Amino acid sequence: MTNDDPPRARDAGRGNDSGLGDEISSTALHYRDVPDPNGPLEFRPPARIPELIQFAMTVDKASMPALETLEFLATAVRKRWERVGDLPELDLDGYRGCLYYEADYWRHTQSGGRAWETKHVEHAAFLRGLVGAIAKFLCEEESWWWEPEKEPTDEERNRRALTRSREGEPLIRLYEDASRHLGETIETYEKGLPAEDRVIAEALDPPVLDEDPVLAFRQRTAQRLALAFWLRAEGEGFDRVRAAEKAANEAAYVLRL
Numbered sequence: 001m002t003n004d005d006p007p008r009a010r011d012a013g014r015g016n017d018s019g020l021g022d023e024i025s026s027t028a029l030h031y032r033d034v035p036d037p038n039g040p041l042e043f044r045p046p047a048r049i050p051e052l053i054q055f056a057m058t059v060d061k062a063s064m065p066a067l068e069t070l071e072f073l074a075t076a077v078r079k080r081w082e083r084v085g086d087l088p089e090l091d092l093d094g095y096r097g098c099l100y101y102e103a104d105y106w107r108h109t110q111s112g113g114r115a116w117e118t119k120h121v122e123h124a125a126f127l128r129g130l131v132g133a134i135a136k137f138l139c140e141e142e143s144w145w146w147e148p149e150k151e152p153t154d155e156e157r158n159r160r161a162l163t164r165s166r167e168g169e170p171l172i173r174l175y176e177d178a179s180r181h182l183g184e185t186i187e188t189y190e191k192g193l194p195a196e197d198r199v200i201a202e203a204l205d206p207p208v209l210d211e212d213p214v215l216a217f218r219q220r221t222a223q224r225l226a227l228a229f230w231l232r233a234e235g236e237g238f239d240r241v242r243a244a245e246k247a248a249n250e251a252a253y254v255l256r257l
Contacts, residue, residue, distance in 0.1 A: 025060040026092045031138040033058075037131040041117045041124055043110050052131055056103030059096045065221065072220050074101035076213035081126045087133050088214050095137065099130040172252050177222035178229060179248035185226075186241050195237030204230055204241075 024033060035051040043049060064070060077098050081087060090098070105123060110116045117124040181204070189203045204227045210216040229244035229251075 022058060023060050024058045025063070026096060029092065029096075029138065031135060031142050034131065034135040034138060037128040037135065041106070041127070042115065052127065053103045053106055055131065056096075056099045056127075059100045061100075063093070064097055064100070066224070069217075069221055069224060070097050070101050072208075073213065073217040074098040076216055078102070078122075078126050080213055081129060082122055087129055088212065090133075090214060092134065092137055094214075094217075095130055095134050099127065099134070102127045102130065174218075174222060174225055175248050175252035177218065178225040179245050179252065181222050181226045182229065182241055182245035182248060186238055186245070190238045200230070200238070200241060201227065 033055070035055050037052070039052050040050050041052060043053075048054075065073075073094065074097065077088060077090070077094075087095075102123060106116065106120075106127070109120060109123075185200075185203050189200075193199050193203060205223055208216045208220045208223070210219060226244065226248065229248045230241060233240050233243035233247060235243045
């Protein structure tokens with residue numbers, strides 16, 4: 001971290017000697033839970049797994065997107081990091097998902113006491129950058145950091161943390177994006193493509209060309225969601241696409257209630 005970064009909390013980290021830390025939802029995560037981004041990344045048995053990797057694995061795995069979607073986001077964000085040296089603005093779950101994916105890469109490429117970081121320089125820098133971004137995100141949000149003597153109560157922390165909940169509006173927007181994508185597919189291809197499942201599936205899942213990793217991730221997620229609605233819909237040809245569009249609209253409507 002740079003000199004402009006906030007001071008480290010003395011009780012940072014929740015690692016354990018047996019291996020991986022307990023899962024911590026993003027709603028419950030606090031600045032004090034984040035380890036120093038400059039900590040070691042080497043694993044020398046029988047020593048414990050590095051604290052940075054333990055922290056990465058504390059993500060709530062039940063709330064994570066599908067592996068394919070996570071891979072798409074993490075790869076796009078890492079390529080941006082390698083190209084321009086900074087991270088895009090993500091929410092807390094986005095940063096943690098990328099960190100989890102990068103820690104999984106560490107797990108598959110580390111080999112005992114060998115210098116992992118010297119062999120995987122870009123990955124190591126990216127991993128540290130993600131931990132630093134998480135720490136900065138939380139520190140800026142926990143506004144009481146600017147009053148060093150203040151000790152927030154658990155109720156204050158939890159009330160502030162609940163503002164990070166991803167329930168509700170973000171999911172509604174994803175359903176709306178999926179419905180819009182289904183409608184655009186009908187409008188664009190109905191009169192020019194054969195109404196065959198294979199062809200329609202390809203039309204629903206085109207390559208994502210947006211270079212902005214956040215926008216590309218959202219577009220990719222909406223496309224995969226649209227495809228899922230189509231796979232569950234009944235009917236044939238583009239009538240099946242219309243049924244999927246209706247189902248996506250209804251899903252968004254129900255969440256608004």
